Amino acid sequence: MKQPAPAGKLRARTATLVSTRQVGPNILQQRFAEPVIARRTQAGQFVHLLPGPDLLFRRAFSVYATDPKQGTFDILYQVLGKGTGALARQPAGTAIDALGPLGNRFTPLPADCTPILVAGGLGMAPLRLFAEELLSGTSRRQESPRPIMLLGNRRKSQAVVPFGLSSKTLDVRWATDDGSRGFRGTVVDLLSAMIVAGDVTPGKAHVYGCGPEPMLAALAVLCANQRIPCELSLERSMPCGFGVCMGCVVRGRDTSGYETYHRVCRDGPVFNAASIAF
Amino acid sequence: MPKSTIKTDLTITIAGVEFATPVWTASGTAGVGEEIESWCDPKRLGAMVTKSVSLQPRPGHPYPRTVETTGGMLNAIGLQNKGIEAFITDELPRLRRMPTRVVVNIVGDDQDEYVQLAKRLSDEAGIDLLELNLSCPNVARGIDQGSDPMWVGECTAKVRAATRIPLIVKLTPNTNDIASLARAAADHGADAISAINTLVGMAVNHNTFKPRLANVTGGLSGPAIKPVALAAVYKIARAVKIPVIGIGGIMSGTDAAEFLLVGAQAVQVGTATFRHPDAAIRVAEELRDYMQEHQIARVGDLVGRLTL
Numbered sequence: 003m004k005q006p007a008p009a010g011k012l013r014a015r016t017a018t019l020v021s022t023r024q025v026g027p028n029i030l031q032q033r034f035a036e037p038v039i040a041r042r043t044q045a046g047q048f049v050h051l052l053p054g055p056d057l058l059f060r061r062a063f064s065v066y067a068t069d070p071k072q073g074t075f076d077i078l079y080q081v082l083g084k085g086t087g088a089l090a091r092q093p094a095g096t097a098i099d100a101l102g103p104l105g106n107r108f109t110p111l112p113a114d115c116t117p118i119l120v121a122g123g124l125g126m127a128p129l130r131l132f133a134e135e136l137l138s139g140t141s142r143r144q145e146s147p148r149p150i151m152l153l154g155n156r157r158k159s160q161a162v163v164p165f166g167l168s169s170k171t172l173d174v175r176w177a178t179d180d181g182s183r184g185f186r187g188t189v190v191d192l193l194s195a196m197i198v199a200g201d202v203t204p205g206k207a208h209v210y211g212c213g214p215e216p217m218l219a220a221l222a223v224l225c226a227n228q229r230i231p232c233e234l235s236l237e238r239s240m241p242c243g244f245g246v247c248m249g250c251v252v253r254g255r256d257t258s259g260y261e262t263y264h265r266v267c268r269d270g271p272v273f274n275a276a277s278i279a280f
Numbered sequence: 281m282p283k284s285t286i287k288t289d290l291t292i293t294i295a296g297v298e299f300a301t302p303v304w305t306a307s308g309t310a311g312v313g314e315e316i317e318s319w320c321d322p323k324r325l326g327a328m329v330t331k332s333v334s335l336q337p338r339p340g341h342p343y344p345r346t347v348e349t350t351g352g353m354l355n356a357i358g359l360q361n362k363g364i365e366a367f368i369t370d371e372l373p374r375l376r377r378m379p380t381r382v383v384v385n386i387v388g389d390d391q392d393e394y395v396q397l398a399k400r401l402s403d404e405a406g407i408d409l410l411e412l413n414l415s416c417p418n419v420a421r422g423i424d425q426g427s428d429p430m431w432v433g434e435c436t437a438k439v440r441a442a443t444r445i446p447l448i449v450k451l452t453p454n455t456n457d458i459a460s461l462a463r464a465a466a467d468h469g470a471d472a473i474s475a476i477n478t479l480v481g482m483a484v485n486h487n488t489f490k491p492r493l494a495n496v497t498g499g500l501s502g503p504a505i506k507p508v509a510l511a512a513v514y515k516i517a518r519a520v521k522i523p524v525i526g527i528g529g530i531m532s533g534t535d536a537a538e539f540l541l542v543g544a545q546a547v548q549v550g551t552a553t554f555r556h557p558d559a560a561i562r563v564a565e566e567l568r569d570y571m572q573e574h575q576i577a578r579v580g581d582l583v584g585r586l587t588l
Contacts, residue, residue, distance in 0.1 A: 249357070
């Protein structure tokens with residue numbers, strides 16, 4: 003999970019807002035034109051956007067989709083606070099100060115393993131980009147098993163369909179807390195049920211997770227117990243995004259097993275689940 | 281009438297050390313150099329001031345450690361660092377190679393720890409100045425000690441006796457008389473004063489009834505504290521003869537100029553770097569534009585030019 007080496011001197015870029023599309027309750031998909039970010043971003047990486055001139059800090063967003071040919075990238079978020087509120091109100095054509103792509107990526111997996119992408123809510127965003135990479139073969143050999151994507155939400159009305167993916171090539175399964183779409187229970191319950199049913203062979207699977215922290219903690223426990231390799235993408239409030247402020251930390255273990263705080267922006271956002279102490 | 285273009289000189293000398301510009305990074309906002317180097321050309325920084333280094337490694341405080349507030353931010357990082365030995369082995373060789381001045385900021389639990397740190401660093405080449413963090417608001421005794429002029433004087437004297445590296449003493453604003461802290465440091469051998477560190481602050485989530493920082497309180501920085509910092513620098517510059525380095529909410533070249541006008545010889549850019557990784561360089565360039573506009577050739581000519 004080594005971070006891609008910075009290609010020479012890094013600098014802020016100007017991303018032009020192309021479109022804003024509502025895809026769920028208070029949930030927006032925004033597209034930006036910025037060719038370098040569109041070309042360089044790998045699944046798991048994020049962009050750090052300054053939502054408007056009145057805010058002191060940038061806001062971090064996982065990259066949801068890229069179109070290197072058109073030179074665009076997409077983000078997916080719920081409007082929650084001042085930062086997302088300001089970004090949501092920007093009209094198309096607005097120039098947004100952007101850093102990116104930042105952080106590390108999901109690790110491409112061994113050829114004979116089934117990738118299982120486990121998403122809680124909008125944790126789906128970086129996993130969608132990873133699914134696309136897997137399906138296009140850049141992160142996986144063509145003969146590898148079909149990737150599985152598990153999508154968990156509280157209820158059907160909150161479920162966002164991953165943008166532009168075909169269920170012919172991707173095995174998508176839904177879980178909702180109230181059973182209004184797919185399996186009744188959490189995505190971690192769903193994965194557990196699939197293991198019990200023999201749909202997933204622990205020795206031949208690789209799990210990638212992103213979502214709320216309690217869900218990730220449960221996923222880490224399940225994978226540790228089943229001895230399934232597991233990578234998690236974490237979310238944090240990030241003042242700087244490039245490793246200097248030490249604000250976005252998560253308690254974890256270093257390679258020698260000693261407790262330490264990892265920086266999510268620079269040491270992650272993707273971590274081996276075993277290196278995190280939930 | 282269009283003004284003529286003049287040649288501007290941003291160099292400044294403090295404690296016998298020449299700096300390419302009076303705009304430095306502030307401790308705790310540029311790491312130990314590695315990350316900032318990817319985003320800005322070190323040659324264009326006046327100096328790289330490291331995050332505080334302590335004798336032993338410190339894990340730091342739990343998350344959440346930062347919160348954005350109106351016009352500023354609170355932080356309670358808790359001085360997370362790998363300790364002096366790892367710093368010397370892992371970080372100093374790269375810092376030494378950076379084409380800028382290197383200021384190592386040190387923090388201790390007591391006077392003896394500051395002395396040990398200064399002695400240890402005296403054996404190492406490539407350190408232009410030491411900055412004593414006598415003012416961290418986020419550790420148990422940071423402010424208690426740092427707001428006592430007698431303690432500040434004693435600590436400065438002991439460190440002075442332990443090293444030949446020029447010393448900057450960084451002061452807390454969490455006191456009723458910052459000028460007397462500055463005088464204590466100056467009288468006991470400090471080569472320069474830097475001010476201000478952060479102001480103690482707190483943020484509360486009224487929905488969850490919880491503090492927004494795991495450490496409950498933190499240090500306030502950013503544009504919100506600039507007026508407090510300007511007043512502190514103004515008072516210190518009138519109280520001591522040694523140079524003063526202004527810190528507190530500097531986001532632009534004109535902010536930097538205001539600190540020079542009230543008596544600072546250099547400034548440190550902190551919180552702004554979190555917004556723009558190359559903020560210190562932007563501030564220096566804007567300061568140059570400001571000098572051009574006001575037909576001031578040498579940056580030193582701005583120092584203390586405030587007209588009452």
